[in-house]
Amino acid sequence: MATETPALLSGTPVVPGLALGPVLRARTEVDPEAVAAFVAPEPVEEALAAYDEAVVAVSETFVRRAEGAAGEAKQVLTASAGLAKDKGLRSTVRKNLTAGSALLVALEEAVEFFAGLFAQQGGLMAERVTDLRDIHKRLLAHLVGEPEPGVPTPEVPSVLVAEDLAPSDTSGLDPSLVVALVTEKGGSTSHTAIIARQLGIPCLVGVAGALGLAAQTLVLVDGTAGTVEVGPDEAAARGRVEQDRAAREELARWTGPATTRDGVPVKLLANVADAKSAASAAEAPVEGVGLFRTELSFLNTKVEPTPEEQAEVYAGVLSPFGPGDPGGSGPHVVVRTLDAGSDKPIAYATKDHEENPALGVRGLRLAFDNPGLLDRQLDGIALAAEQTGVAPWVMAPMVATVAEAEDFASKVRARGLKPGVMIEIPSAAILAHQMLQVVDFLSIGTNDLTQYTMAADRMATDLTHLTDPWQPAVLHLIAITAEAGKRNGKPVGVCGEAAADPVLAPALVGMGITSLSMAAAAVRAVGAGLGKVTMDACEDAAEAALAASDPQAARAAVREVLGL
Known part of the structure; x- marks a missing residue:
């Protein structure tokens, strides 16, 4: 946890709007103790069967979320369901198992191989690296018997802060509880940004130092100026948010053309x-x-x-x-x-x-x-x-x-x-x-x-x-x-x-x-x-x-x- 954080962080604005709330950190990793305690099945076929069971569970999760989504969110979730079941990924896991790697190592090696391949190809293909790493963490969680990582349900309206967010995380957000998104990585055309626009949640990406924000720190996110004010004067900040809320209500009454x-x-x-x-x-x-x-x-x-x-x-x-x-x-x-x-x-x-x-x-x-x-x-x-x-x-x-x-x-x-x-x-x-x-x-x-x-x-x-x-x-x-x-x-x-x-x-x-x-x-x-x-x-x-x-x-x- 960082002990000193700049009073103002800057990033690329994606969705305009003002939002005030405590920092909510996305849970992006599987419990390391559960990973360390996991005893992998040793015969290759048993290990591969465990992998296949995890794949089915993760893929079905994506499919269920896709059924409740629309537009871009539906499509990227559907694509992630397909990527989880990718035959090439499975074949590489099997190859690694046969070479003597334990199941979790075989999975990590396979994911890193394809992540490197996607990143090397660049362009739009590189967008799939975030999705692939998200799938890896979900497969890992199922294998060791832990809940899938992701966004915890906040108890109060909060600002979600993460290194990056996979579509599976972003698409299911409740805008009444997650009032803004701030990520340290990602660009203005990433899947996270596109889905944030669909949800109408103020969003900044590429915010250097975002991960240094401690949980529960009060922040004011300005999705138009591209700033995160750390520890603002709460009364003044709430006044600005109220003005923004009134402006949004006015927008909601706009009927065109x-x-x-x-x-x-x-x-x-x-x-x-x-x-x-x-x-x-x-x-x-x-x-x-x-x-x-x-x-x-x-x-x-x-x-x-x-x-x-x-x-x-x-x-x-x-x-x-x-x-x-x-x-x-x-x-x-x-x-x-x-x-x-x-x-x-x-x-x-x-x-x-x-x-x-x-x-x-x-x-x-x-x-x-x-x-x-x-x-x-x-x-x-x-x-x-x-x-x-x-x-x-x-x-x-x-x-x-x-x-x-x-x-x-x-x-x-x-x-x-x-x-x-x-x-x-x-x-x-x-x-x-x-x-x-x-x-x-x-x-x-x-x-x-x-x-x-x-x-x-x-x-x-x-x-x-x-x-x-x-x-x-x-x-x-x-x-x-x-x-x-x-x-x-x-x-x-x-x-x-x-x-x-x-x-x-x-x-x-x-x-x-x-x-x-x-x-x-x-x-x-x-x-x-x-x-x-x-x-x-x-x-x-x-x-x-x-x-x-x-x-x-x-x-x-x-x-x-x-x-x-």
């Missing part, structure tokens, strides 16, 4: 993963879906679904938004074709053993040597459109060249649908004007665009400052893309997590962004904020952000322009 104060419309849309999250999003003040991640519906599917089977899945997402408008003036759903590969392997689609899957055959590239995969998915989307009366827009991920965009657009138009592409690769942003000569809209995925622009793994805590979407280079690529949209008279949206930032949103609109898609829980804060500023102020905010030399300066400049 979004416009600037002088009446310039901005489409606010939801990111969804399945029918359940789409139905939930339809109840929020959104004008449709800006990103339907189709691949998340098929993570555990071994055999490619037929177009008819795919159509049933897609129809569940389209239906809540009623008949669409091909002209784009009414509610619509933007469907992204399979962004499989890297950290989202799909058995029937992705390649095995790529040296660097984040830069490999993922997204649209899967169709290069398997065009039928894309054709059948487009057939399924078209069939769902016919069944529901919704006219979806369809976009491809990981587009790098104009030729790729043109080929994709021809396939989409042949099915009577509206084609677009994701801007995630710097080459696509630079060529945005030419891209819009062959497609009808663009959508900027700021998570990957930031990662690829800055050549920085978005899960690397030491590089959090580089994976910040406020990085000047990223903002300039967004501005280039938005300007291309204005010149061509075609819509350009943002569907990465940057869209959920109520401070950045006006600057994006000032650049020419026409729609923002985010977790439904973030919509009201963004919409209400836009309603308080004029379009001139948005343009001034854009200029201030683009003129800044670093993310911190950009944030400060925009806040000053907007009077925040």
